[in-house]
Amino acid sequence: MRLLATVVGGAVCGALVFGVWPEMWKSYGIMGGWLAATIVIGICWYMNHWVGMIWNEPGRIWVDQGWAVSSSGIVWAVVRFHSEFAQCLPTLICCLIGGGLAGVLAAKVKKHHPSFNRNAGVPAESREPVCMK
């Protein structure tokens, strides 16, 4: 059932992003795109990750709604503009490489940067509260 909720959350997020974002950008330009990010990603994040439609458990690999936005953008363009899927592969691979690099580096930063290790060596009773996640 959690997987079904994940599918539904992804579908709503994908439809909202590609139904609203291009229209906002065409109508209001840069500010429209910025506003679309606020309203679309804001409410989708609230539903998918704060309330938890997309299935994530503590201590497991994080599944982000970005996957839904990604597949949605490709399928949307293929269905609507009859684009060829193979044409987006180079950009897609570059995006995956860039994101993967960022993931590796961010993991290193989270492990070693003092800002992410404020509680190291502090006795348990005087620690700062940790995140619920």
Add this chain to the structure above:
Amino acid sequence: MYEMMSHYAGAIGMPPVSILTTVFGAFCVAFTVIICWGRLVEDFGAIGGMMAAAFIIGTFWVLNHKLPGFGINPELIPHPDGGSKQFGLIYQGFRGAAPWVDMGTAIAAGMWVCGLCETARGGRLWAAAESGPRVLATVLGGAIGGAMVGLIGWTGANLFGYK
């Protein structure tokens, strides 16, 4: 310089310089989201997530995906050597005729790889396999949503004499 940079464009489907900009744009947005989003949520709760959506995604959308349009240039700006100028860092192939590649790809991949790196050695294969169905379900959901929105172009009602 321009010639050298676009020499292999035919073979790999995009100009080599666009590989640089795409990887850099993907790296920037994924790194910022991974580092900042969780901390913003820790500090401000659900409001912090809304702030992150506005400040991080909104701002990086301008960097990665803005196109010439209202307020910039309604037509594409032609390049002297042919083609037209790309404005965002993430390259959209064939003057945007290729399927849209969103920076969500980079963020999701970054989150996934970061989670994989944070998993203790020995449990990584299991963790990756465990996340598989959840990733597939999310991708399937996005595909359904995208297809539904795309179908509007085929079946939209003919309102107000629209042509």
